[in-house]
Amino acid sequence: MKAPSFAYAKSQSREEVFDLLDRHGDGARILAGGQSLLATLNLRLSAPELLIDITGLPGLAGIKVPMAAEMPDIVCAHVETPTRQSQLGAKGAGEAGTAGAPGAVMNAINDALAPFNVRVTSQPLTPDKILRALGKG
Numbered sequence: 743m744k745a746p747s748f749a750y751a752k753s754q755s756r757e758e759v760f761d762l763l764d765r766h767g768d769g770a771r772i773l774a775g776g777q778s779l780l781a782t783l784n785l786r787l788s789a790p791e792l793l794i795d796i797t798g799l800p801g802l803a804g805i806k807v808p809m810a811a812e813m814p815d816i817v818c819a820h821v822e823t824p825t826r827q828s829q830l831g832a833k834g835a836g837e838a839g840t841a842g843a844p845g846a847v848m849n850a851i852n853d854a855l856a857p858f859n860v861r862v863t864s865q866p867l868t869p870d871k872i873l874r875a876l877g878k879g
Contacts, residue, residue, distance in 0.1 A: 745783035752795045756802075759794055766792045773797070 753759045763770050769791035773779055782788045796802065824831040844865055851872065852861050860875040873879030 746789040
């Protein structure tokens with residue numbers, strides 16, 4: 743997707759940045775590094791009327807990024823939307839982050855079995871499968 747149209751201003755001073763922010767309010771966004779902002783624009787999650795570029799602006803070198811200890815506590819909330827498609831009523835339980843682990847474990851086991859010229863190619867992995875592959879089970 744392509745970013746929406748917007749005006750662009752390369753600010754020459756902090757005063758100019760503050761003036762632009764005052765005049766445009768919520769319609770203005772700051773561009774400093776740009777990675778997350780540009781992705782947000784391309785996905786059309788944000789559509790500012792003005793993008794204010796502050797890269798290279800004198801006097802900003804001393805600004806520090808907040809560290810974890812300086813950040814407020816984050817309160818998480820869960821939104822439950824049960825489904826009738828499973829006995830549990832769940833559509834997912836956060837397993838996406840664990841999807842790579844079984845394959846990584848299988849690769850590690852097969853790396854260990856490589857000197858014996860054997861492989862295990864199905865899951866679930868069990869000691870019996872490994873012993874059978876080695877001809878000992």
